[in-house]
Each structure stands twice: as structure tokens, then as C-alpha cells.
Amino acid sequence: MPDARLIRAFLDPQHTALAERASAFADREIAKRTEPADDAAARQEARALLGVLGEGNWLQPVFDLDARACCLMRDALAEASPLADAVFALQGLGTTPILLGGSSAQKQRWLGPISQGKVMTAFAMTEPEAGSDVSGIATTARRDGTSFVLDGAKTLISNAGIADLYAVFASTDRTKGPKGISCFLVPADAPGLRFKGPQVLSAPHPLGEIALENCQVPADALLGTEGRGYALGLATLDRLRPTVAAAACGMAARALSESLDHVKQRQQFGKPLAQFQLVQQKLARMATDLAAARLLTYRAAYEKDKGQERITSEAAMAKSFATEMAQRAVDDAVQLIGGRGVLTSHPVDRLYRAVRALRIYEGTTEIQQLIIAGELLK
Numbered sequence: 167m168p169d170a171r172l173i174r175a176f177l178d179p180q181h182t183a184l185a186e187r188a189s190a191f192a193d194r195e196i197a198k199r200t201e202p203a204d205d206a207a208a209r210q211e212a213r214a215l216l217g218v219l220g221e222g223n224w225l226q227p228v229f230d231l232d233a234r235a236c237c238l239m240r241d242a243l244a245e246a247s248p249l250a251d252a253v254f255a256l257q258g259l260g261t262t263p264i265l266l267g268g269s270s271a272q273k274q275r276w277l278g279p280i281s282q283g284k285v286m287t288a289f290a291m292t293e294p295e296a297g298s299d300v301s302g303i304a305t306t307a308r309r310d311g312t313s314f315v316l317d318g319a320k321t322l323i324s325n326a327g328i329a330d331l332y333a334v335f336a337s338t339d340r341t342k343g344p345k346g347i348s349c350f351l352v353p354a355d356a357p358g359l360r361f362k363g364p365q366v367l368s369a370p371h372p373l374g375e376i377a378l379e380n381c382q383v384p385a386d387a388l389l390g391t392e393g394r395g396y397a398l399g400l401a402t403l404d405r406l407r408p409t410v411a412a413a414a415c416g417m418a419a420r421a422l423s424e425s426l427d428h429v430k431q432r433q434q435f436g437k438p439l440a441q442f443q444l445v446q447q448k449l450a451r452m453a454t455d456l457a458a459a460r461l462l463t464y465r466a467a468y469e470k471d472k473g474q475e476r477i478t479s480e481a482a483m484a485k486s487f488a489t490e491m492a493q494r495a496v497d498d499a500v501q502l503i504g505g506r507g508v509l510t511s512h513p514v515d516r517l518y519r520a521v522r523a524l525r526i527y528e529g530t531t532e533i534q535q536l537i538i539a540g541e542l543l544k
């Protein structure tokens with residue numbers, strides 16, 4: 167759990183209470199779950215975790231558009247289980263476009279079952295040729311009477327193959343570049359949507375490719391208006407980037423606590439590792455960097471909750487700093503724990519496999535740095 171004194175300037179009383187409740191829930195119901203052994207088991211476990219989160223109303227912060235509460239949830243879940251964190255995060259990623267751009271009919275239809283964890287969502291933006299440069303999206307959507315017909319391919323999509331509903335980004339007018347991109351709500355059973363297969367990560371995380379082949383959806387699958395998809399996608403990412411930073415903080419906090427437990431009890435050269443100054447230096451750096459990352463994270467979320475329209479720079483700073491920090495912290499933890507730290511059964515090895523992707527998804531560190539510099543040079 168984040169040190170409440172460190173971030174208290176950014177929290178309201180209900181957030182402080184949520185931090186405690188979320189941390190107790192994660193300890194009680196999430197941390198004890200066994201890590202799935204393979205991709206098929208990870209997919210089942212992701213659905214089971216979504217059920218647990220939905221039943222306990224833990225997804226509510228997403229629907230309240232409460233950035234700080236979402237950060238607190240991810241901080242707590244990531245400390246206990248990176249997969250549980252991913253499940254929470256992806257439900258947020260797939261739902262936020264509906265919250266920001268959906269009609270009342272779309273909200274009425276989808277938000278209830280999504281919040282209960284009965285409908286799992288996915289956010290399908292990335293394509294084989296459109297990664298960091300989202301404006302290169304080549305999937306098309308053309309009007310056909312009262313429907314749209316989508317054609318294209320999406321890759322590296324979390325929840326692909328297990329989601330019930332995809333927010334799909336496609337171009338309705340390729341001559342307009344990013345301004346021609348639209349967002350559609352496509353149910354998994356829509357004719358022409360095909361799960362091509364899983365892309366297996368070293369950490370449990372359901373990922374895969376989908377194909378859209380003459381995929382027909384009714385006109386009311388369009389979110390907002392034609393050409394609004396790019397802005398909707400960027401606004402979603404802007405809002406959720408601080409939560410990626412929060413997940414990184416949760417993983418770094420777990421790395422630090424595992425390290426502390428280990429160095430206090432492990433004896434070498436006749437005394438506990440904790441008494442060696444080189445060990446202490448690592449611990450001090452981990453704790454200091456974690457505190458700095460949390461301040462950036464909750465500052466960005468606070469600015470969003472207090473009504474700042476765009477938190478582009480704040481979110482980019484939080485995401486890039488916290489995810490790079492978490493990578494170093496987890497690596498330090500493995501080093502401090504030694505040989506046992508690289509066994510797949512050890513919590514720090516699980517973190518080591520999980521933390522890497524945070525520096526890549528929802529915009530790489532380099533892209534965050536370009537965003538920050540772009541704001542500086544405006």
C-alpha cells in the first residue's frame with residue numbers, strides 16, 4: 167500500500183479509505199491465487215479474476231472516471247498480482263472510450279454488464295504497421311447502407327480471444343489521416359471478427375491477434391461521430407497513463423518488500439545481507455525512486471480529477487519515470503535475492519517477467535519523452 171503520508175496532498179478522504187480497503191482485498195483474495203502455468207490457464211484465470219473484481223464492485227473507479235481511485239486500485243493489485251492488475255487495467259482501457267464518447271443508448275447497453283465483470287472488453291488499436299505511430303492505422307470501415315463494414319488486422323491486443331467486446335479503431339476516411347479514424351464497438355461474435363490466435367508472453371497476460379474480414383456492424387456501433395476515434399483513443403490513453411505508472415509503483419513496492427524480507431534473514435559472511443553497505447545502497451535507491459515515482463503518478467491523477475482537460479505532460483512524466491524505475495527496482499530485487507530470485511516460482515521472477523511490458527504498452531518510454539519534449543518546446 168502506498169505510504170499515505172507521502173501522497174496525502176493528492177488524496178481526498180475517500181481515497182485514503184479506498185487505499186486501505188484495496189490493499190486488504192488484494193492481500194486477502196488476490197495474492198494467494200496461484201500463477202497460471204501456461205497461456206490457456208492465464209486466459210481462464212483472467213476471466214475468473216474479472217468475475218472477482220466485478221462481484222466485489224472493485225471496477226467502480228473506472229466508471230466514476232476517478233483517476234486517483236484507479237491508480238490506487240492498480241497500485242494495490244499490481245503489488246499482489248500483475249495479472250489481476252492487467253485485468254483491471256484492460257477493463258478500464260476498453261471501457262473508457264464508451265464513457266468518454268458513447269451515446270446514452272450505448273452506455274445503457276454495455277456499462278452494466280462491463281462493471282459487473284460479465285462482459286470483458288478489449289482496446290484494439292495496434293496493427294502490424296501501426297504501433298507507436300497510431301496515425302498509420304490501415305483497418306478500414308466503410309458505410310454500407312445502415313451498417314459499417316470493417317476490414318483489417320490488429321496485433322498485440324490484450325484480452326484478444328477472451329473479450330466479449332472490442333473497441334476497434336478503424337479509418338472511415340484514409341485521405342484525412344488521423345482525423346479519419348473512428349472507433350467502433352464490435353462484439354466478439356460479430357460476423358467477420360476472427361481471433362487469429364494468442365501471442366504468448368513470458369508473463370501470464372492474454373494477448374493476441376484479431377482479423378476483421380468483411381466484419382459487419384450496425385451504424386450504432388460507431389462511438390461518437392466519424393473521425394472522432396483518434397481523439398477518443400488519445401484521450402483514453404492520456405487518462406489511463408498515470409494508472410500504468412501506479413501499476414509500476416505497485417510492482418516496485420513488492421520488489422522492495424521482498425528484498426527487505428530477504429536481506430534481513432539471509433546470512434552470508436557471518437551476518438545478515440542487510441548489514442552490508444552495498445546492499446543498503448540498493449535498498450535506499452529503490453525506496454527513494456519509488457517515492458519520487460508515486461509523487462509524479464498521484465500528481466498526474468490529481469490534476470485530471472481536479473478538472474484539468476489534458477494531462478499529457480504530467481501523464482507522460484509519470485508513466486516513463488515510474489515504469490523505468492520499476493524495471494530497475496525489480497532487477498535490483500532479483501540481484502539481492504540471488505539465485506532463488508531467478509526461479510520461476512519466486513515472486514520477484516514473476517515481477518521480472520511482468521514489469522518489462524509496462525515500458526512498452528500505452529506508449530513506449532521514448533514516445534513519452536517525445537511528448538514531454540514537445541510540450542517543453544511548444
Ligand SMILES: Cc1cc2nc3c(=O)[nH]c(=O)nc-3n(C[C@H](O)[C@H](O)[C@H](O)COP(=O)(O)OP(=O)(O)OC[C@H]3O[C@@H](n4cnc5c(N)ncnc54)[C@H](O)[C@@H]3O)c2cc1C
Binds near residue numbers: 323371
Ligand atoms: C503486453 C502488451 C500489451 C498490449 N496491449 C495492447 C492493447 O490492448 N491494445 C493495443 O492496441 N495495443 C496493445 N499493445 C501494443 C502496444 O501499444 C505497442 O506495442 C506500442 O505502442 C509500441 O508499438 P510497437 O510494438 O509496434 O513498437 P514500434 O512503434 O515499432 O517501436 C519500436 C521501438 O522504436 C521506438 N520508436 C518508435 N518511434 C520512435 C520515434 N519517433 N522516436 C524514437 N523512438 C521511436 C519505440 O519507442 C520502441 O522502442 C500491447 C503491447 C504489449 C507489449
